[in-house]
Amino acid sequence: MLIKRPDPIRPSEITSESNYLNRRQLMAGLAAGIALPACSPQAAELPAEGALADIAKSRYSTDETPNSYEDVTTYNNFYELGTGKSDPARNAQYLKPRPWSIEVSGAAENTGTFDIEDFIKPHQLEERIYRLRCVEAWSMVVPWVGIPLGDILKRFKPTSDAKYVAFKTLVDPEQLPGQRYRTLAWPYREGLTIAEAMHPLTIMAVGVYGRVLPNQNGAPMRLVVPWKYGFKSIKSIVSISFERREPATSWNMSQPREYGFYANVNPEVDHPRWSQATERRIGGGLFAPRIDTLPFNGYGEEVASLYDGLDLRRYF
Amino acid sequence: MSTPRPQRGLNTRDRVRFIGKPLVFALSLTPFAWLVAATFGVGGLSLGVNPVETLLEDFGTLGLRFTMFALAVTPLRRLTGLNWIAQFRRMIGLFAAFYVTLHFTVYLVLDQGLALAPVIEDIVKRPFITLGMIALVLLLAMTATSTLAARRRLGQRWQKLHNSVYLVGILGVWHFWWQVKSDITEPAIYAAVLAGLLGIRVYWRWQRQRRAKPSAAAASPQSAA
Numbered sequence: 001m002l003i004k005r006p007d008p009i010r011p012s013e014i015t016s017e018s019n020y021l022n023r024r025q026l027m028a029g030l031a032a033g034i035a036l037p038a039c040s041p042q043a044a045e046l047p048a049e050g051a052l053a054d055i056a057k058s059r060y061s062t063d064e065t066p067n068s069y070e071d072v073t074t075y076n077n078f079y080e081l082g083t084g085k086s087d088p089a090r091n092a093q094y095l096k097p098r099p100w101s102i103e104v105s106g107a108a109e110n111t112g113t114f115d116i117e118d119f120i121k122p123h124q125l126e127e128r129i130y131r132l133r134c135v136e137a138w139s140m141v142v143p144w145v146g147i148p149l150g151d152i153l154k155r156f157k158p159t160s161d162a163k164y165v166a167f168k169t170l171v172d173p174e175q176l177p178g179q180r181y182r183t184l185a186w187p188y189r190e191g192l193t194i195a196e197a198m199h200p201l202t203i204m205a206v207g208v209y210g211r212v213l214p215n216q217n218g219a220p221m222r223l224v225v226p227w228k229y230g231f232k233s234i235k236s237i238v239s240i241s242f243e244r245r246e247p248a249t250s251w252n253m254s255q256p257r258e259y260g261f262y263a264n265v266n267p268e269v270d271h272p273r274w275s276q277a278t279e280r281r282i283g284g285g286l287f288a289p290r291i292d293t294l295p296f297n298g299y300g301e302e303v304a305s306l307y308d309g310l311d312l313r314r315y316f
Numbered sequence: 317m318s319t320p321r322p323q324r325g326l327n328t329r330d331r332v333r334f335i336g337k338p339l340v341f342a343l344s345l346t347p348f349a350w351l352v353a354a355t356f357g358v359g360g361l362s363l364g365v366n367p368v369e370t371l372l373e374d375f376g377t378l379g380l381r382f383t384m385f386a387l388a389v390t391p392l393r394r395l396t397g398l399n400w401i402a403q404f405r406r407m408i409g410l411f412a413a414f415y416v417t418l419h420f421t422v423y424l425v426l427d428q429g430l431a432l433a434p435v436i437e438d439i440v441k442r443p444f445i446t447l448g449m450i451a452l453v454l455l456l457a458m459t460a461t462s463t464l465a466a467r468r469r470l471g472q473r474w475q476k477l478h479n480s481v482y483l484v485g486i487l488g489v490w491h492f493w494w495q496v497k498s499d500i501t502e503p504a505i506y507a508a509v510l511a512g513l514l515g516i517r518v519y520w521r522w523q524r525q526r527r528a529k530p531s532a533a534a535a536s537p538q539s540a541a
Contacts (some may be wrong), residue, residue, distance in 0.1 A: 070365065071365050074364075074365055075364070075365035075366060079499070083498075083499040085364075085365070085366070085369075087317070087362065134476075136497070138366060167336075176363055181499070181501075183498045184498060184501045254498055255498070273444060273494065274438075274442060274493060275325055275434060275437065275438065275442075275494075277434070279432070280366070280368065280369075280427070282365055282366055283365075285367065286355065286363075286367050286368060286371075287426065289429045290427075290428070290429060290431075
């Protein structure tokens with residue numbers, strides 16, 4: 001299979017096109033010290049359901065064929081809605097993604113609690129068609145709709161103490177009935193280094209297939225870090241915190257030998273109980289062969305440099 | 317005990333043979349037929365988004381369940397006094413071997429695409445797969461010696477070999493438990509059932525030995541049922 005990789009990133013591209021085009025507003029915003037401009041020409045509307053409007057294409061998208069909407073929305077790991085693959089879709093109705101607020105805290109100048117709509121509004125929505133590799137050795141191609149996480153985080157002006165970013169999922173056994181059982185330590189916790197969080201491939205997804213994210217996929221807002229195993233891409237986020245130290249993460253707390261903090265896709269480092277050398281691409285049917293797993297899930301050109309000098313066997 | 321009734325048509329032995337066995341056979345084969353139908357999308361059935369995983373898991377679960385059914389035959393017979401139940405034990409055991417073999421075949425052919433190197437690596441390096449393989453080999457050995465002729469030929473050794481069904485039960489539950497990521501509810505249920513099925517045998521054995529003690533110093537352990 002031919003996987004077309006985007007060209008290496010030019011320094012000029014670290015500034016997103018949307019920010020570049022809006023530099024006057026940004027300058028004005030910064031000058032006035034407004035973290036969340038009330039109105040901006042970008043103003044992404046985030047409805048509670050249905051189609052999303054004004055979605056830009058992205059050069060980071062793969063040209064591989066995406067999995068079907070059914071694949072993406074009925075085969076999920078979201079233990080808060082059940083541990084079986086089809087449980088999340090079946091229990092999706094319990095989760096109420098509106099009203100929804102996100103608490104931003106820690107080492108940043110602009111912290112506070114924000115409504116999901118305001119949280120998303122200042123940004124341009126982008127479609128990002130990414131490979132998703134689960135630690136269970138299956139994979140999909142998913143057409144996410146989201147916003148580069150770095151663009152969001154910059155608004156909160158993290159200080160030099162912000163070395164890591166920690167995320168938490170909602171805790172509410174009424175909405176997330178799987179939390180009645182301690183299959184994992186709730187709330188679900190995940191974290192990234194600040195460099196990983198700011199990397200242009202890392203997005204906060206609010207939609208899939210041009211529509212609002214279904215509950216089973218982590219509505220209203222979930223992380224997508226395409227070069228890491230899927231469990232890093234935390235769902236239904238209510239808390240973002242800038243931290244000085246590496247935050248505790250749920251799967252690592254549960255099985256430290258099996259799930260590391262970094263969890264970069266790596267065919268060389270097996271899970272203690274199964275091989276990570278190959279994967280099953282969902283949607284191929286009964287007789288499709290497994291495919292080779294690529295280092296960093298095929299995003300090595302973009303992200304390998306983040307880990308220069310890091311022993312990836314030890315920091316798995 | 318069934319009360320002696322006037323022979324009307326079929327006796328118990330014939331009833332087992334001509335009604336019971338075909339019925340148990342058909343019931344045991346139903347999940348297989350269901351999965352085959354789902355594989356080919358018959359009647360709107362489907363294996364879902366990840367068909368290989370569905371077949372792998374369902375055949376594995378069936379193998380484990382039939383192992384439990386086989387282990388339940390003797391306790392059920394003793395508790396109910398319905399001795400004819402014992403006549404289904406071999407068929408149920410063979411179905412356990414059938415489903416476990418299908419489980420392995422799906423793994424080997426559909427999941428691994430007959431790539432031998434990764435399969436051998438799995439069997440050698442991954443303890444839960446090693447356990448599963450041992451269970452499969454034991455089941456196949458019992459299958460190969462399941463005929464009356466083999467039983468006669470092997471004599472005492474036959475019972476020894478077929479006592480390994482207890483080990484197969486333990487290995488099967490262990491194999492299941494070990495590959496679960498974090499929600500152990502399901503393997504824990506199987507473990508509890510298995511503990512009950514083996515525990516009652518241990519209890520009976522202990523009772524038998526206690527009864528035998530006053531008379532004989534060396535209570536000869538009967539062959540395990």
